[in-house]
Amino acid sequence: METTPIVFTIFLIALAAVAFFVLKKVVKMAIRAAIVVIILLIAIVGGISLWMFGTGKNPPSNRPANVKPVR
Numbered sequence: 391m392e393t394t395p396i397v398f399t400i401f402l403i404a405l406a407a408v409a410f411f412v413l414k415k416v417v418k419m420a421i422r423a424a425i426v427v428i429i430l431l432i433a434i435v436g437g438i439s440l441w442m443f444g445t446g447k448n449p450p451s452n453r454p455a456n457v458k459p460v461r
């Protein structure tokens with residue numbers, strides 16, 4: 391399992407939490423909740439898309455490239 395989708399999702403969840411607490415005194419609760427929901431939706435969709443499309447079916451080959459000696 392790749393860690394990129396997990397890190398991406400955790401990062402955006404943390405960003406949503408920070409946005410929620412930073413906007414606590416400035417914006418009303420409904421707008422604050424809407425901003426957090428939008429960030430969380432981006433995290434979920436982005437994490438799923440990275441998981442689905444970011445992982446290749448065939449792992450990369452560890453064989454060295456064929457190098458022909460130069461004369």
